[in-house]
């Protein structure tokens with residue numbers, strides 16, 4: 001397997017999940033500085049021009065949530081997706097929330113140009129980010145963490161995803177220290193070998 005990623009982005013959650021699953025993988029750093037994700041060579045890998053993309057024997061997988069599900073399915077012994085359907089739906093519910101709400105909240109800062117052309121509109125959107133990210137943090141704090149992880153003591157597929165997004169909070173003007181469960185979650189994740197490996201590889 002080969003992971004296409006960019007440091008600090010949602011794609012790093014895939015590296016962390018692969019490590020949690022005990023799966024070996026190669027990686028390719030997509031240089032955002034050189035706008036590599038906008039070039040035809042990368043569009044041949046992921047026509048959406050985004051990371052992550054995961055090359056597997058059967059082709060290329062995209063979308064963080066789908067890739068996390070795939071990793072959980074091929075390494076069932078890691079228990080990244082609960083067997084109980086209700087618990088599995090809870091894990092997927094967090095993943096869907098992150099992809100559909102928290103990530104777009106964040107993206108209105110650095111990627112405002114996706115939604116509007118005028119600089120004044122961008123400034124307006126950027127100004128909303130601390131507010132919308134704080135609302136996301138409050139939702140995560142109150143409804144997504146059984147502590148220290150999403151499902152309690154055991155890491156599931158939602159945790160690497162949530163971890164990367166909580167790392168964005170500071171830069172988005174939200175102090176994670178205001179949220180005790182999030183703070184404990186971040187600390188517990190930092191202690192995982194998977195996160196240490198991602199840091200050692202310069203992914204975070």
Ligand SMILES: N[C@@H](CCC(=O)N[C@@H](CS)C(=O)NCC(=O)O)C(=O)O
Nearest residue numbers: 009010037049050051052063064099
């Ligand atoms: N829904 C996608 C979103 C992926 C995404 O937007 N990734 C960002 C990095 S966090 C990206 O590749 N941005 C590049 C760009 O906008 O040019 C997923 O969860 O995989």
